[in-house]
Structure formats: structure tokens, C-alpha cells
Amino acid sequence: DVKVTQSSRYLVKRTGEKVFLECVQDMDHENMFWYRQDPGLGLRLIYFSYDVKMKEKGDIPEGYSVSREKKERFSLILESASTNQTSMYLCASTTTSTWAGGYTFGSGTRLTVV
């Protein structure tokens, strides 16, 4: 089975801290995604990546950056965490040969910024 692993299930950070959320997939997928999920808003795409060192902005990239130095790893960075970034963060991956909807998701990281 494809595994998408997110490094932390729960994280508490202080306002202004730099936060790294890590995601690793083990099936050589080309495409990786970061979403955030908030009550009543569904999943919103933050950033995605087609390949190593490539990134594309999603719907809500403000306040975030990403890094993809290796194919299996996609990191989401909150440069200066704010309370409005308190959310559930979900990483997903898919192959290029799979239709865009065929995602495998990680279990999520619930981030609280205080």
C-alpha cells in the first residue's frame, strides 16, 4: 500500500515561530500536495509540486512556502506562524499516470498556534 506519512499528528507552536511540516511518501509519486482543512470550508489547496524543486501555488498560498528537495519529501513551511493558521494540515500524493483525483492522503497534522 502507498504510504504518505506526516511527521506529527499534533503540534502546538507560538505566534511568530517558524514551523516545518514534513510529508514523506514511499511510492515514487511525482505529485505532492498540501491542503488545510477548516470546519465548514472543506479542503483548500495551499501548494503542490509536480517534481523535485518544482512548486505551484494553490488557492491559499499566503503565509506559506514549500520545499521539495527530494522526490519523496514535501515540506510545508510557515515562516511566521499566526493564530489564523491553526488548522488541520493534510499532505497527499499521486502519480502522473493517475488521474488527478486519485490521491493518497496522510493522516494529517493538527497545528495549533497560540
Add this chain to the structure above:
Amino acid sequence: DAKTTQPTSMDCAEGRAANLPCNHSTISGNEYVYWYRQIHSQGPQYIIHGLKNNETNEMASLIITEDRKSSTLILPHATLRDTAVYYCIVASGTSYDKVIFGPGTSLSVIP
């Protein structure tokens, strides 16, 4: 905006079939219909997808209308573990940034 419309919530008695509808009246010819579910505090899990033919796997069946403007996900014998939010999305192979997960349907399976 999501390209699909689903009821906000549904109830289903344990052991009965759960039929979850989805409207996607603006679906394009190259777009598939995908269904996912999300159990509380976990990431979404893929269930099934289809283009125009009905599909069945070990988890569910997907019925797509002939005009492809709507579909129904069927869980044949719902169990308490099927309580989750179910998402219907439409997606092609080229527009990753256009894949939208809307609010979904919150299914409650009742003993």
C-alpha cells in the same frame, strides 16, 4: 467553488444500504467522478472512481447516470465504521489545482 453538490448530512440504519447522491451537472467529458471518505481526525481515504460506467469494488458501488450529471455512491451494508464525511469530486488528469473538495456529506450510521 466546488463542481459538485451533495446533501449536508444523511442518516442510515446499520445493515441497510447507504445511498449518497452527488450532482455534477457541469462535468466535462474528460473528468472522472471520485469518491473519498474521511473518518474523524484522519486523512481522506479513496473509495472508488468512474468515468461513465458503473463501478464496484470491495468497499462500494458507483452508479453514474447516462448523462453523467449525477452519481450515487452505494455502501451496500452500512456499519457503524462507515460513519464519516463523504466527498464527491470531479477531476481530470491535467488540472491538479482545480480539484476541489467541498463540504461533503456527513453520513451517520445509526445502530
